[in-house]
Each structure stands twice: as structure tokens, then as C-alpha cells.
Amino acid sequence: MLLFLDVDGPLIPFGGPGPYPAHRPGPSWGPRAAPDEVHPLLSRLDPALGPRLLALGCELVWATTWLDDANAVVAPWLGLPRLPVLEPPRTPAPSGPHWKTPSLLDRAAGRPFVWVDDEISAVDEDLVAALHPAPALLHRVDHRHGLTDADFAVLEEWLRANAAPASASAPFPPPPGCTRPRRAPGR
Numbered sequence: 001m002l003l004f005l006d007v008d009g010p011l012i013p014f015g016g017p018g019p020y021p022a023h024r025p026g027p028s029w030g031p032r033a034a035p036d037e038v039h040p041l042l043s044r045l046d047p048a049l050g051p052r053l054l055a056l057g058c059e060l061v062w063a064t065t066w067l068d069d070a071n072a073v074v075a076p077w078l079g080l081p082r083l084p085v086l087e088p089p090r091t092p093a094p095s096g097p098h099w100k101t102p103s104l105l106d107r108a109a110g111r112p113f114v115w116v117d118d119e120i121s122a123v124d125e126d127l128v129a130a131l132h133p134a135p136a137l138l139h140r141v142d143h144r145h146g147l148t149d150a151d152f153a154v155l156e157e158w159l160r161a162n163a164a165p166a167s168a169s170a171p172f173p174p175p176p177g178c179t180r181p182r183r184a185p186g187r
Helices: 049-055 069-078 100-108 122-131 149-161
Strands: 002-005 059-062 113-117 136-140
Touching: 002 100, 049 069, 059 069, 100 113, 100 122, 113 149, 122 136, 136 149
Parallel strands: 002 059, 002 113, 113 136
Antiparallel strands: none
């Protein structure tokens, strides 16, 4: 199962009333520059998120404007391995959907996926529902708080409900009556 992951908002909260907790980097950060010298909001990145994301058992893919800088800066902070990066489209996305949506549909290539972002809209949901044959969870995270226990509960529940049987070699069809990708309630 693919999990497309944004950085600003889901991993680095912003725009809330603050103050935000200041975290120290995980051990894989090593002897690098002080976090604020690298990025002024980096200390908001909770290194405990890395193991939680890995525990989901998904193939993680960066879907962020950080592009490969996410591998250079964010991954070591979280203790994540180098991840594939969703590249921006060569041509502008059609008016309406997020620029990431067509690229992640191409990358998913009909496989089930989860997209964790703070900028997912109904237009993105409609496009995924219309063009993607497999289950997809478009999970919008509140950028003021970043990924929370409640977000992980939604992700874990959806992944359990949509896990492919061990013998499955191809993506499975969406459940009967499913016409839209599922978003978390109240998001």
C-alpha cells in the first residue's frame, strides 16, 4: 500500500495559536547544523512520527514541495530511510485539483493508496473517485496540529479494512457502493 506524505502541515504544524512543542532530532540526525539554522520550523517536527509512520507498513512516498530536501532534512530527523519523491507535473494541473493529485494518480498506477496532506479538497476527492479504480484514503490533516493520535487511528483503521489478502497479486476493486475516496469524518 502506498502512502503519499506531505511535510508542511502534517509533519510540521503551522498557523495555530502556538506555542508549539520544540522537539529534538532523532539519533539519525547526527552532527548536523542546529535545527533552526536548517529550517526555522524544524523543531516542530516530532521524531516520534517516524516510527509511527513506518509501523503503518506502507510504502512511504514524499508528496511535498520539499521534494528531495525531505530526504536530506526531514527523513534523518524522523529516523526514516531515503524515500521516493513524487515529482511535480511537467505541465500545470488542470484548474481545480491540487498539483499533486494527477502525479500521485500516475504513481499509484491503480494500486490502493493513502494521501496525507493538509490541502486536500473535494475537487481532489472527485478526481480520484473518477479516475482511480482501487481504494484510496485522502486524509486531510489540520495544519495547526499536524498528525495526531486521532489521525493515526483513522489511518490504521482504513489500512486494516483495506489490506489486500496475502495471496492477492493485483489491486482489488473498491467495496460495493463506494463512489468517492474516503476522507476522515469532520475533515
